Amino acid sequence: MLLRNRLTEKFGIDYPIVLAPMDYVSDWRLANAVADAGGLGILGGGYGDSIWLKEQFAHDPNERLGVGFITWSMAQQPGLLDMVIAHRPSNVFLSFSDPAPHAPAVLDAGIPLICQVHNIEQARRAIHVGASVICAQGGEGGGHGMGVRSTFTLVPEIADLLRTTAPEVMLLAAGGIGDGRGLAASLALGADGAVVGTRFATAAEAALRDSAQQRALEASGDHTIRQQAFDVVRRKAWPSQYTGRVLRNAFIDRWHGNESDLSMDLDEQRRAFEEAVEGEDYGLANVIVGEVIGLIDSVNTAASIIAEMVGTASSILGRISPNAVLIDATTPKARS
Amino acid sequence: MLLRNRLTEKFGIDYPIVLAPMDYVSDWRLANAVADAGGLGILGGGYGDSIWLKEQFAHDPNERLGVGFITWSMAQQPGLLDMVIAHRPSNVFLSFSDPAPHAPAVLDAGIPLICQVHNIEQARRAIHVGASVICAQGGEGGGHGMGVRSTFTLVPEIADLLRTTAPEVMLLAAGGIGDGRGLAASLALGADGAVVGTRFATAAEAALRDSAQQRALEASGDHTIRQQAFDVVRRKAWPSQYTGRVLRNAFIDRWHGNESDLSMDLDEQRRAFEEAVEGEDYGLANVIVGEVIGLIDSVNTAASIIAEMVGTASSILGRISPNAVLIDATTPKARS
Numbered sequence: 001m002l003l004r005n006r007l008t009e010k011f012g013i014d015y016p017i018v019l020a021p022m023d024y025v026s027d028w029r030l031a032n033a034v035a036d037a038g039g040l041g042i043l044g045g046g047y048g049d050s051i052w053l054k055e056q057f058a059h060d061p062n063e064r065l066g067v068g069f070i071t072w073s074m075a076q077q078p079g080l081l082d083m084v085i086a087h088r089p090s091n092v093f094l095s096f097s098d099p100a101p102h103a104p105a106v107l108d109a110g111i112p113l114i115c116q117v118h119n120i121e122q123a124r125r126a127i128h129v130g131a132s133v134i135c136a137q138g139g140e141g142g143g144h145g146m147g148v149r150s151t152f153t154l155v156p157e158i159a160d161l162l163r164t165t166a167p168e169v170m171l172l173a174a175g176g177i178g179d180g181r182g183l184a185a186s187l188a189l190g191a192d193g194a195v196v197g198t199r200f201a202t203a204a205e206a207a208l209r210d211s212a213q214q215r216a217l218e219a220s221g222d223h224t225i226r227q228q229a230f231d232v233v234r235r236k237a238w239p240s241q242y243t244g245r246v247l248r249n250a251f252i253d254r255w256h257g258n259e260s261d262l263s264m265d266l267d268e269q270r271r272a273f274e275e276a277v278e279g280e281d282y283g284l285a286n287v288i289v290g291e292v293i294g295l296i297d298s299v300n301t302a303a304s305i306i307a308e309m310v311g312t313a314s315s316i317l318g319r320i321s322p323n324a325v326l327i328d329a330t331t332p333k334a335r336s
Numbered sequence: 337m338l339l340r341n342r343l344t345e346k347f348g349i350d351y352p353i354v355l356a357p358m359d360y361v362s363d364w365r366l367a368n369a370v371a372d373a374g375g376l377g378i379l380g381g382g383y384g385d386s387i388w389l390k391e392q393f394a395h396d397p398n399e400r401l402g403v404g405f406i407t408w409s410m411a412q413q414p415g416l417l418d419m420v421i422a423h424r425p426s427n428v429f430l431s432f433s434d435p436a437p438h439a440p441a442v443l444d445a446g447i448p449l450i451c452q453v454h455n456i457e458q459a460r461r462a463i464h465v466g467a468s469v470i471c472a473q474g475g476e477g478g479g480h481g482m483g484v485r486s487t488f489t490l491v492p493e494i495a496d497l498l499r500t501t502a503p504e505v506m507l508l509a510a511g512g513i514g515d516g517r518g519l520a521a522s523l524a525l526g527a528d529g530a531v532v533g534t535r536f537a538t539a540a541e542a543a544l545r546d547s548a549q550q551r552a553l554e555a556s557g558d559h560t561i562r563q564q565a566f567d568v569v570r571r572k573a574w575p576s577q578y579t580g581r582v583l584r585n586a587f588i589d590r591w592h593g594n595e596s597d598l599s600m601d602l603d604e605q606r607r608a609f610e611e612a613v614e615g616e617d618y619g620l621a622n623v624i625v626g627e628v629i630g631l632i633d634s635v636n637t638a639a640s641i642i643a644e645m646v647g648t649a650s651s652i653l654g655r656i657s658p659n660a661v662l663i664d665a666t667t668p669k670a671r672s
Contacts, residue, residue, distance in 0.1 A: 182525070
């Protein structure tokens with residue numbers, strides 16, 4: 001209760017905790033689990049798949065979930081965004097490449113627009129196109145991003161920018177947040193809330209294979225790396241400024257930095273990669289997690305993850321019975 | 337007062353704020369200014385310069401300052417560490433390369449050893465050699481580091497490691513901390529205190545030219561980059577895993593990624609670089625700052641910097657008169 005703020009009020013949620021719209025992983029089960037536990041659930045629309053999205057919408061009768069997209073990929077599919085807008089999601093969350101061509105349709109429909117940014121220039125652009133919320137993602141985050149800034153400095157620098165130029169725009173921190181310490185730090189740095197990816201990817205309700213989750217749980221943050229080799233082998237035409245953080249494995253050791261060699265042998269390597277994905281061989285297949293994986297050692301329900309985050313953050317921020325603590329400290333005899 | 341903890345107790349300071357031992361920049365004036373204001377002052381011994389160090393010690397009659405070194409460079413100068421130990425600094429702060437060969441001399445003298453680390457493997461090593469304090473530095477920091485981990489995830493992951501394996505070892509956060517929001521976030525993430533570099537490099541007492549400070553104040557964190565080209569032109573033989581964060585400028589645009597070309601033309605380029613340093617031409621000369629420079633827009637005294645950090649962090653962490661706030665909120669008439 002004590003973490004309520006303008007973000008929770010705007011979206012009608014209990015806690016300033018947002019599910020990262022992880023491609024396929026953030027499906028209706030996970031998004032509803034987060035929403036049921038008081039957070040903001042956002043579906044991982046990813047590259048864009050209308051059939052998948054319609055399945056998800058069938059499980060969102062109250063239209064409380066948002067939808068996130070990899071913007072440059074969504075933009076290649078005419079009508080996809082309109083289909084989503086017609087469902088009236090609680091928000092549209094656009095990441096990776098310019099949101100300007102898509103913002104008017106979202107805003108004209110009265111749907112809050114969340115724009116993910118990775119540097120100050122992109123933050124200015126997001127303000128310009130009318131974002132309701134800016135999500136500032138540091139390079140420690142899992143999956144795609146830019147890796148040029150870190151959460152610890154990007155969040156307060158954008159908070160300062162918003163304070164002076166667009167105080168009505170809210171701010172989310174993303175990248176590295178996996179527990180109550182991270183939520184408290186996000187709020188301390190000036191964010192209105194935190195976007196949580198990796199921790200929810202290792203939730204019981206996540207649409208991620210058990211074997212991938214188990215592989216992830218064994219890792220330290222040291223075992224992650226930003227790379228592009230998996231995009232090459234998957235034939236995903238990412239703009240060159242974006243890299244993706246994944247677990248290091250034999251595939252990365254061989255191809256990271258040697259992407260042109262990989263391109264020369266793409267058919268063969270793609271076949272091997274797809275076999276590895278199918279066979280759950282994570283020496284070759286990708287496991288997409290951020291640095292924060294080093295803090296995670298068990299699969300938990302979304303509800304228990306959120307309960308820990310809220311309890312710990314409230315305690316750190318002195319929002320649990322500050323009165324009682326002071327009385328304990330200053331008049332110990334009152335205890336008896 | 338309310339930020340006192342085991343770190344402030346150990347070092348006899350008022351606030352858990354530590355001056356980063358920035359090479360030459362953290363001289364006796366700056367270190368004493370930080371110490372006078374209640375923080376922990378550490379001299380920037382850097383590459384190692386016994387004449388400079390003796391000058392500093394002459395201004396530390398109460399032996400309250402620490403001394404930091406670039407370890408691999410200090411190690412090339414026999415007797416330097418012994419000279420420092422004989423002065424009995426309040427701590428020895430070792431960064432960059434294995435502290436093991438030097439730890440016994442420091443510990444045998446009963447001097448607290450602070451080891452700066454950039455990943456989990458180095459943290460385990462620091463525990464093993466007997467560090468009293470581990471400084472976890474994320475890649476957002478200015479100057480040298482590894483850039484493989486960020487402060488936001490490295491601090492809590494090492495906090496967890498210490499809790500389970502060496503709870504007596506204290507933890508400092510470094511990289512990205514420039515104001516009270518950052519101090520609060522550091523403590524929230526599990527650190528016992530924060531190491532502050534860039535913010536103190538832009539202090540009134542810092543041994544940095546006014547022109548360099550002014551150039552820095554104009555920058556956003558987006559204008560910084562991790563690189564090695566300045567080490568090449570300065571003929572500093574850094575181990576290859578270390579890079580340094582600086583302001584981007586024309587020198588970086590030309591040579592970053594083209595270090596082998598730079599090596600081929602080193603005499604000429606070195607001459608031009610040295611002229612630029614002398615002439616305060618920061619299109620070519622280096623300005624060493626971290627991403628947090630984007631939060632800093634004025635030169636302030638160390639005392640005012642610390643006052644802001646303490647006031648803001650205390651407020652964020654609910655440590656300023658929570659009782660009074662509560663009473664204000666619930667019984668407003670009591671004010672009159």
